[in-house]
Amino acid sequence: MAAVIETHGLSKVYGDVTALDSVSLSVEEGALFGLLGPNGSGKTTMIKVLTGQVRPTGGYATVLGLDAEKEGIRVRERVGIIPEQESPPSFLTAMEYLEFVGAVRKIPDIAERAEKWFDILEFRDKKDVLCKDLSRGTRQKLMFAQAFIHEPVLALIDEPLINLDPLMQDVVKEFLIDYVRKKNTIFLSTHILEVAEEICSGFAILHRGKLLHAGSVADVTAGGGHLPGFFLSLVRKGGHA
Amino acid sequence: MPDLFSCLMKEEWRMHSTMFGSISFALFPVMIFGIVFMGSFLLPLLSVAFPAGDLAFLAHASFLLLGFMVGGFGLLGNEMMNRRFGQASLLVYSSRNLPLSERFIFTNFVVKDIVYYFFLWVLPFGGGYIAASPFLGIPLSRALLLLLTLSLSFLLGLCVVFLLSSLYVRSKTACFLAVIVPGIAGGVYSAWSGTNPALLFPPYLLYSGFSWMTFLGISIAIAALFTASVVLFSPEGTGSTRTYGRMLGRLAKVLSFLPQSPIVAKDFLDLSRSGIGIGQALFSFLIPLVVIWFFLSLLESSLPPHGLIVIFSLTTGIIASTIYTWVTEFDSFGPYSCLPLSVSTLIAGKMTTFLLLQALPAVFIGAVTGMSSGPEMVAPAVVLCISISVYAASVMAFLCGLFPGVLVYDVRVLFTYLVLDGVALAILAAISFASSLYAFLSVFLLVPAYLFSRAAGARWDARDTAGV
Ligand SMILES: Nc1ncnc2c1ncn2[C@@H]1O[C@H](COP(=O)(O)OP(=O)(O)OP(=O)(O)O)[C@@H](O)[C@H]1O
Ligand SMILES: [Mg+2]
Numbered sequence: 001m002a003a004v005i006e007t008h009g010l011s012k013v014y015g016d017v018t019a020l021d022s023v024s025l026s027v028e029e030g031a032l033f034g035l036l037g038p039n040g041s042g043k044t045t046m047i048k049v050l051t052g053q054v055r056p057t058g059g060y061a062t063v064l065g066l067d068a069e070k071e072g073i074r075v076r077e078r079v080g081i082i083p084e085q086e087s088p089p090s091f092l093t094a095m096e097y098l099e100f101v102g103a104v105r106k107i108p109d110i111a112e113r114a115e116k117w118f119d120i121l122e123f124r125d126k127k128d129v130l131c132k133d134l135s136r137g138t139r140q141k142l143m144f145a146q147a148f149i150h151e152p153v154l155a156l157i158d159e160p161l162i163n164l165d166p167l168m169q170d171v172v173k174e175f176l177i178d179y180v181r182k183k184n185t186i187f188l189s190t191h192i193l194e195v196a197e198e199i200c201s202g203f204a205i206l207h208r209g210k211l212l213h214a215g216s217v218a219d220v221t222a223g224g225g226h227l228p229g230f231f232l233s234l235v236r237k238g239g240h241a
Numbered sequence: 242m243p244d245l246f247s248c249l250m251k252e253e254w255r256m257h258s259t260m261f262g263s264i265s266f267a268l269f270p271v272m273i274f275g276i277v278f279m280g281s282f283l284l285p286l287l288s289v290a291f292p293a294g295d296l297a298f299l300a301h302a303s304f305l306l307l308g309f310m311v312g313g314f315g316l317l318g319n320e321m322m323n324r325r326f327g328q329a330s331l332l333v334y335s336s337r338n339l340p341l342s343e344r345f346i347f348t349n350f351v352v353k354d355i356v357y358y359f360f361l362w363v364l365p366f367g368g369g370y371i372a373a374s375p376f377l378g379i380p381l382s383r384a385l386l387l388l389l390t391l392s393l394s395f396l397l398g399l400c401v402v403f404l405l406s407s408l409y410v411r412s413k414t415a416c417f418l419a420v421i422v423p424g425i426a427g428g429v430y431s432a433w434s435g436t437n438p439a440l441l442f443p444p445y446l447l448y449s450g451f452s453w454m455t456f457l458g459i460s461i462a463i464a465a466l467f468t469a470s471v472v473l474f475s476p477e478g479t480g481s482t483r484t485y486g487r488m489l490g491r492l493a494k495v496l497s498f499l500p501q502s503p504i505v506a507k508d509f510l511d512l513s514r515s516g517i518g519i520g521q522a523l524f525s526f527l528i529p530l531v532v533i534w535f536f537l538s539l540l541e542s543s544l545p546p547h548g549l550i551v552i553f554s555l556t557t558g559i560i561a562s563t564i565y566t567w568v569t570e571f572d573s574f575g576p577y578s579c580l581p582l583s584v585s586t587l588i589a590g591k592m593t594t595f596l597l598l599q600a601l602p603a604v605f606i607g608a609v610t611g612m613s614s615g616p617e618m619v620a621p622a623v624v625l626c627i628s629i630s631v632y633a634a635s636v637m638a639f640l641c642g643l644f645p646g647v648l649v650y651d652v653r654v655l656f657t658y659l660v661l662d663g664v665a666l667a668i669l670a671a672i673s674f675a676s677s678l679y680a681f682l683s684v685f686l687l688v689p690a691y692l693f694s695r696a697a698g699a700r701w702d703a704r705d706t707a708g709v
Pocket of ligand 2 (some may be wrong): 043084
């Protein structure tokens with residue numbers, strides 16, 4: 001199978017902080033890939049570099065065969081992104097924000113697609129409310145819808161479950177599992193290890209910008225192991241190294 | 242209070258200094274000092290053309306204008322704060338998690354801003370003049386008095402707009418009355434007595450003849466205005482949940498002949514629904530300019546024919562160019578960064594919104610010119626005003642990208658901006674003084690303006706989108 005994301009010695013230095021330290025990684029088509037790591041380990045930075053929002057200071061990355069640094073716009077045309085903590089624009093309604101995304105992404109049937117998302121994520125009653133008046137969780141739903149509305153072959157999503165209630169988390173998890181069945185790829189950053197174990201096929205662990213491990217979830221759970229235990233022992237070791 | 246205050250000061254310092262380095266920020270007041278110090282040596286030359294009193298008068302008017310431009314604190318409810326500073330959490334939000342009231346923190350915030358502006362603009366300006374005064378044979382006491390009265394001008398302008406903007410958020414009618422009633426009173430008085438109300442501007446009166454009573458009166462007025470503003474300030478704005486039908490798509494279609502029509506449509510909805518559009522138009526445009534008109538009109542006798550309207554068109558043009566900061570400063574760019582939009586696309590969209598909003602200065606300067614100088618001056622004045630505005634905004638977009646409000650405090654940026662605008666202003670003023678028909682030549686500024694805004698895209702695309 002073809003690699004959808006490939007990085008070679010990818011580094012990003014902010015002043016005196018090394019957010020990514022020579023990371024080489026490859027993600028296959030059809031994977032639901034979990035990027036794990038403690039706070040500040042470089043997960044968000046990784047997603048930003050892969051989508052051309054931030055320039056790497058070393059190495060390079062290709063996403064869907066495009067150079068992430070030089071062709072960032074083309075990458076963002078083709079992928080969907082849920083940013084870490086951004087909110088939709090305050091003075092547009094939920095529906096209008098999706099219309100805006102549709103206009104930028106040139107989606108002709110945006111209204112019908114939006115209607116479908118109001119049903120999937122159960123926020124139809126909020127579609128005409130200004131984004132600033134939406135609850136945190138509803139904003140997250142809207143950001144989720146925005147990332148998938150053009151049915152991208154690859155979505156890079158940063159903590160998508162944050163602020164969602166348990167019922168909604170299940171809906172989202174089901175959606176993601178189903179989405180990769182259709183040969184799409186998901187690159188998911190999270191520190192909820194149970195979720196990663198439950199839904200991911202492959203995973204990588206970042207720690208202080210370094211890649212500690214990359215492999216398949218099945219290999220860890222095969223011998224009765226669990227991802228949380230594996231993660232903790234690896235990160236603690238890494239922490240002392 | 243001292244703790245919170247010093248933390249706010251540090252925060253402001255770091256915000257600027259991380260964006261372009263501490264040195265560049267610290268040098269800002271030094272540069273203002275230097276410019277005024279050097280400029281003071283031109284005074285003997287200038288005073289051949291201009292009576293010295295006119296220059297002092299002009300300096301007071303400029304500081305009043307500066308106060309007007311920064312005084313709209315009342316508009317800064319939570320929402321505006323959020324936009325002005327983006328997602329980064331700042332101390333002003335801390336009433337959410339610290340046991341301090343919104344009003345208390347807000348007051349500290351405003352005082353901090355005033356202190357910053359004072360040290361960045363007012364003090365270096367006065368200081369430069371004071372330092373030059375011995376060489377020019379100006380008594381030190383006069384120079385010190387000027388610093389005092391300029392500071393009072395600045396504070397008075399700031400407090401008036403602060404009060405009006407706080408009123409505006411509470412009740413549009415009250416604000417409207419507070420503008421109209423003194424406006425009419427001033428108009429009636431000046432018509433009745435035949436004096437320009439600007440001559441009664443208290444800080445200028447104080448400069449012309451110092452008296453403790455006047456000083457005390459002005460200080461009390463400032464304190465009263467400030468207290469009333471803080472009391473009236475409402476942090477929350479309207480609390481209700483607002484709903485709207487689908488307007489963005491339709492508006493974007495109507496505007497589809499424009500480049501980046503979705504962004505332009507979004508900007509217009511944003512400006513109208515948030516109240517920022519009308520608020521800014523009132524407090525950062527109309528009120529300051531109407532007041533400045535009275536000040537400038539006093540200089541008419543020292544100016545060539547049509548000179549007043551030329552100067553006023555140029556002033557309006559420069560103020561109109563700051564409309565570019567309204568459309569950038571009060572937007573947060575985070576939500577765009579996950580879409581296939583480049584910084585150059587955003588700048589192009591913001592410039593398009595800016596150009597459409599130029600209808601406001603065009604109508605304003607047209608109306609003022611029509612009423613004061615007659616119809617034959619309307620076209621040259623409008624062309625002059627809009628050309629300089631578009632040119633200055635393009636220079637700003639080139640130098641500051643999407644962050645003009647912050648980057649202007651980078652000395653290199655401000656210096657380049659002043660030189661590029663100063664040259665254009667000087668040439669235009671000179672040729673338009675010669676003949677009002679020459680004012681039409683200002684359209685040639687649109688060529689460098691076009692080049693600057695094109696270059697702005699390329700320049701800012703080359704930086705990290707989410708890096709600032
Ligand atoms: N714009 C920036 N400027 C300077 N340093 C930054 C910037 N963005 C991130 N960093 C630093 O880079 C490192 C990695 O940050 P990043 O946000 O990628 O971590 P993360 O793994 O997403 O953390 P979390 O789990 O808390 O979301 C951190 O040390 C952070 O302080
Ligand atoms: Mg993160």
